[in-house]
Amino acid sequence: MHRTTPSIDMTPMVDLAFLLVTFFMLTATATPDEPVQVSIPSSVSEMPIPERDMIIITIGKDNKVFFTVDGQFTRAKMLEEMGKQYQVSFSPEETHDFAVLTSFGIPIQTLKQFLALGREERKQIVQPGIPVDSLNNQLKDWVLQARLANPKVRIAIKGDDDATYPVVKKVINTLLDRKVNRFNLITGKEALPDQLKAAKAAAKKPA
């Protein structure tokens, strides 16, 4: 009598496992390390964030403002123009360092010292935030230069739950001064309440 070895053909399972591995590897995106942790509020909005050409203005819990824009070319050009405006010159190395930087919250006057630091040292430093006061509004200039460097860019505000309204107002007013009337607020996902479904159904019917 033929005795079968108790072995299972694992091939389909392995196929599936590798398929999943490939899927997760391709969909994974490295999250850039940010200078502040922000817990974003949730909303029922279901619009995804565009992945490219975004200015993200982060408002931290302690009301500090951070700025970032994607695209190394955009960032390099933006820094050059900002340097001209504020009479700070940046070397090619510093420009490169800045181009690969993530979100930053450093006044332009001390940006040079900040860029001189190593990667690890930069993480240790508590960044003071970008000035948004009416007398010294550097955010305004960053937004302008980023938009000049990349005209397609869109603006999103990523605020922390506990950021207070006055600073949010300052940021919004800065944008309005730059004639940016349409912008995005980055929010987390929230379950759609029944009311919304009901309201949507009611809106279809004539009152």
Added chain:
Amino acid sequence: MAEIQGGGGEGGKKGGKVRSKKSSTRIDMTPMVDLAFLLLTFFILTTTLSKPQTMEITMPEKPKENDKQPEVNEKKVLTLVLGANDKVYWYVGITEPEAKRVDFSKDGIRKVLQQKKSEIRDMIVLIKAMDESKYKNMVDILDEMTINSIQRYAIVDITPADKEIVRETR
């Protein structure tokens, strides 16, 4: 499949030589599978499922010096004042309004908005945030506008009169 069958065996029986039985070239896949599942687990755990969403808002242009503000019927205006500690104060009209205090819950501001929406035709909502209010409150109230499908609303600056009304409500 991992098993590779040997070529057709007919030609091999020349000279009565008995060939050893062909061993199947089966590979032990266990280490590979281990690795595959390790990677799978890693990627599953590191993937963030809920990607953040955005809420698009459009603000009106800043009024110029000599621009005329449109006039509205004050009876159609519902003012929401976002106060400290996640509270909302609301009142209808402008002259001698009676403010009430609610919170951001489902039975709080949402009920008020729904009720007022059915009572007042073409209601206009003015959102005024006090300095003590949080960014979360602003997002929440904008969200309520979407939930209750209120089309006409605006975020405006708070006036001393509003602050006075709120103080009296406390």
